[in-house]
Amino acid sequence: MSIARPASPGRLPLFALLGFASGLPLVMFSTVLALRLQAAGAALVVIGFFAWVQLLPSAKFLWAPLLDRYDVPGFARCWGRRRGWILLALLGIATALAGLGMSDPRDLRLTAGYAVLLAFWTTTLDIAVDAWRIEQAPTPEAQGPIAAANLWGYRSAMVAAGSGALLLADRGGWGIAYLVVAGGALLPFPLIAMMKGEGRRTVALLTGLLASAAILTVVGLVAGAITWGVVAAGSAGGIGAATNVTPYVLLACMLPFVAMAIALPRIRRAGPTSRLRTSLALGPYVEFFRRYDHVAIVLLAFVSLYRMGDVLALNLSKPMIRSLGYSLTQIGLADSHVAFAATIAGIGAGGWIAARWSPGRGLAMGALFAAIGNLGFVWLAHRPPVEAWLYLATAADQFGNAMAAAVFVVYLSLLVDPRFAGAQYAFLSGFAFLLPRLLAGAGGGMVVAIGYDGFFLLSALLSLAAILFVPFVVRPKPAL
Template structure:
């Protein structure tokens, strides 16, 4: 069952809804990325191993694997009463809460395998919430003019939550410990659930709210347990393979990561000729699992390779900087409290200005110019860390560097979301958007996992110069992107 549409597009109700959904997705993100790296650093974990934890963020790049399930199936109880999209969001909210409580109870990091397990579960349920929310957004707001304000509202909520989680968790951790910090954010992350449960039911449903809620909670418990068991089993296998391959904190994994990054492009190039010849009724194009992804390559042909290369590099600088910027700043002599203050009002204000400007310009500028400006300001934000490292320890200077980074991140992120949304076929909004956003961060997050070994080789200055230059490099793709248009549907 799909959700009933909102009564009006881009109205205050729609913006408030997507602000809430952005807030719900943004709260957990720092807790399995930036905050987790500082927590591991505080417990004496080697920098290379901290870099490996960036691979937890690979999970969102794989969301295309389970995204079709969100387009096809309802969550028992939740889906029938509140609709498919909201039902999945409610399940994901429960998953986020339970995973974060588990991270709080294991905050000593006595077992890095256990820490990784709960971090992966937190990333999985956060990603699931985003898939459901993005699919609903594309269904409700299909044009560039409609997307701009809604994306801005969504990212305002998302970045407000990231700042609340990042700065709030660090301030609490500095005084009350990591367990208290994770429990606080877990409670805050759960707040959207009762708000969603209080929403009106789907127009097609006439059953009772209590029965639907009880059924949904029982089904959710079973799903959460199954996900935890499956994740633990996969993790056990992966760790066993890594041990047998001799990978440890002293391993230089960068060459292997770069080789792995080439495999998706080679696979796409090999499959494209067959996809382009596929008839409307071919099994490739009608498959529930493969059809949405085949459709993207059928519509764009070999230009899809240019698109995929561009989306892989556009946010690379920001992703590379995310995990290691805070350990670098901590190493310069700043305290968790100082970092927390910089990540509060300063980061929030700069990010909101960047998001708002990006959303506003999306209704007025051509997309090519917007993408170019986004790449430039994102690169300058990375260079701000190089500048900071050359200065004396001064909290005001930390505010300047943080503001530059967050403004560029907010602006580029907004423009990128609008662009990817416009590439999607409205027939497959959830699956195709999940595929595009997942692939966009696959290469950056693979490389981010090797970030610790890169820093060991070239230093923090070299690392952030490289990440900023990669953001600038995205501009080279724009003349080709301006000439790409999709093939007309033959069905």
């Protein structure tokens, strides 16, 4: 497959719309699903467990190499490999959203199964879009605008889905809310299908739709079997609403770093023809460790900590606000115009900082404002339920996290080897959320132990801790 030519300014709206399609489902299997489960009477600890669905994006490196190597039948012949996977993923997202909206949230196994499917296809879309974005913009000057456009769409969608779904749910029910969001996620599909390609578009579209139906069915069956097995194993192991899983989660967070330290000497010794370096599944990641050597472990520790506060707050911020006495409509309104304006401003500020400031100053500023956003929830927990206070806390949270996200995306994009753009970016961005999402699954138990204000104070301190790493990761020099 040939490398695509750099993106023209006319492609920026498309990348913004693709970001929009990626951002819509995220809140539907995180914050919105948490509120839906709360409304159905699920215990706070169980709601916290559902944050582990978000671990799937952190494991995207497992199937990202497949997107670098294989085509989607039909779609790829006309529109190419990257856009072919994008079209398939969009169909998967819409299907999973519809299923999640129609399922009964009291059936935790079925709800978890659809949530896992939604997370899988959302992640697949992210892999394909990120790879296409990196190929289209190989320099820092080109990467800044295209990354900002993608993030504007992404964060705007989180705002639109977070607010719109709650307003619709308050008026027409949860099923209607999920179906409307499913329609919104499909918006890029006709635009890509109308783009100029090779061969007959109608034949490619029909062939691609038939192939997609088969792929979606197989993936759905596999995801359902895995989900039911995991839930059954957890129940058999005594994991329930009263289980404190925090110590086990903290232990699990250490395992990836132990494994990397053990594997690094062997990676150093691997020659050019070694299976480690030529393997489709492992090669791109082995090359990352060979490129940065021992600094790779420091880099991964930093990226796993940088977005910690944002991820910990994601699942439980809305249940906390609801518990303070705010209605779904009030939360939805705060998540609409207030959050949208703050998000746009935060991404704009982050994109400007990434382009003009030194990487170290930009990363530190992003972490600082992300921490301020988390402290806003601590402040809100001690205020009466006044909409103005809710708007202020929401604005601080959205601005800080959007700024940090913009700086962070550019930083990660410049760490990857262009030869393995899709796989290595998937690995870095996935690992960045692995440990935070592991801890987020124990968030319900943490809140029970230390309260909402203690939980959000802890998340803010973890965001600030990332600043300590900045001097060591700001300009990592490749070892090879």
